[in-house]
Amino acid sequence: MAKAELRARYNPSMELAVETRGLTRDFGTFRAVDGIDLAVPAGSFYGFLGPNGAGKSTTIRCLTGLIRPSAGSMRILGTDPVADPVSVKRRTGVVPEDLALFDRLTAEETLFFVAQIHGMPTATARARSEDLLTMMDLKDAGTTLVTDFSHGMRKKLSLAAALIPGPRLLFLDEPFEGIDAVASRQIKELMLSFVSRGGTIFLTSHILEIVERLSTHIGVIADGKLVAQGHIDELRAGSGSGKTLEELFIGLVGGDLRPQTALDWI
Ligand SMILES: Nc1ncnc2c1ncn2[C@@H]1O[C@H](COP(=O)(O)OP(=O)(O)OP(=O)(O)O)[C@@H](O)[C@H]1O
Numbered sequence: 001m002a003k004a005e006l007r008a009r010y011n012p013s014m015e016l017a018v019e020t021r022g023l024t025r026d027f028g029t030f031r032a033v034d035g036i037d038l039a040v041p042a043g044s045f046y047g048f049l050g051p052n053g054a055g056k057s058t059t060i061r062c063l064t065g066l067i068r069p070s071a072g073s074m075r076i077l078g079t080d081p082v083a084d085p086v087s088v089k090r091r092t093g094v095v096p097e098d099l100a101l102f103d104r105l106t107a108e109e110t111l112f113f114v115a116q117i118h119g120m121p122t123a124t125a126r127a128r129s130e131d132l133l134t135m136m137d138l139k140d141a142g143t144t145l146v147t148d149f150s151h152g153m154r155k156k157l158s159l160a161a162a163l164i165p166g167p168r169l170l171f172l173d174e175p176f177e178g179i180d181a182v183a184s185r186q187i188k189e190l191m192l193s194f195v196s197r198g199g200t201i202f203l204t205s206h207i208l209e210i211v212e213r214l215s216t217h218i219g220v221i222a223d224g225k226l227v228a229q230g231h232i233d234e235l236r237a238g239s240g241s242g243k244t245l246e247e248l249f250i251g252l253v254g255g256d257l258r259p260q261t262a263l264d265w266i
């Protein structure tokens with residue numbers, strides 16, 4: 001399905017796949033995430049943007065149960081992940097920033113292990129694993145230990161591991177970082193088909209061209225605060241016509257759009 005169709009299908013009364021109220025996370029005296037109210041419609045492709053250190057990964061770690069929020073509430077697919085983490089984990093997939101793979105397993109073993117945790121029948125696990133390894137171009141590396149994988153291969157395996165249980169919601173922290181052009185294209189196609197079948201994607205990326213092409217919705221975080229959120233067309237319309245996502249982003253996070261003077265010693 002083309003992105004225009006995905007956008008047109010969007011209806012503001014859609015239920016929310018991710019909803020937070022006042023989500024806050026402190027590290028000691030430092031507030032990394034500062035009372036954010038996320039609203040991610042079910043079936044949307046939500047691009048979560050922000051400068052380095054803005055709080056994106058910390059937010060994803062709270063939403064996926066890796067760390068506990070210091071304050072605020074969350075609902076993921078209608079369930080409170082603090083009260084019922086297993087129900088949420090059963091229906092969500094995550095590619096974390098640090099990938100979190102087991103070095104001493106092969107790609108096949110990794111996928112089979114994840115499938116087993118989810119109680120998947122062996123035949124289904126084998127068939128899905130084969131499909132995913134082929135699609136990610138990891139088939140030849142099926143018996144190589146993860147410790148010998150390149151960075152991009154790890155990223156693709158982590159995405160395959162997130163997809164194998166058939167989640168309804170995917171959290172992807174920088175899925176395109178370090179990925180080659182061919183794989184990047186395959187992953188984009190895969191994501192669009194996931195969303196066109198009713199799945200929801202919550203993604204962070206610094207590659208604004210990709211986010212602009214894929215996302216139906218955008219949230220922007222700066223210094224832990226949500227500074228903008230909504231349908232991408234509405235955000236653009238509200239900021240004056242003809243702005244690219246990059247211009248909109250730099251304006252929202254307080255960056256300088258003027259040409260910079262080069263350092264004279266470079
Ligand atoms: N475990 C931790 N202990 C202390 N501070 C932390 C910890 N994790 C994150 N932070 C701080 O919280 C802030 C937000 O970090 P986070 O990783 O969420 O940023 P990000 O938006 O994902 O950035 P990037 O685009 O660089 O990945 C940063 O200032 C970081 O130093």
Ligand SMILES: [Mg+2]
Binds near residue numbers: 058097173
């Ligand atoms: Mg991060």
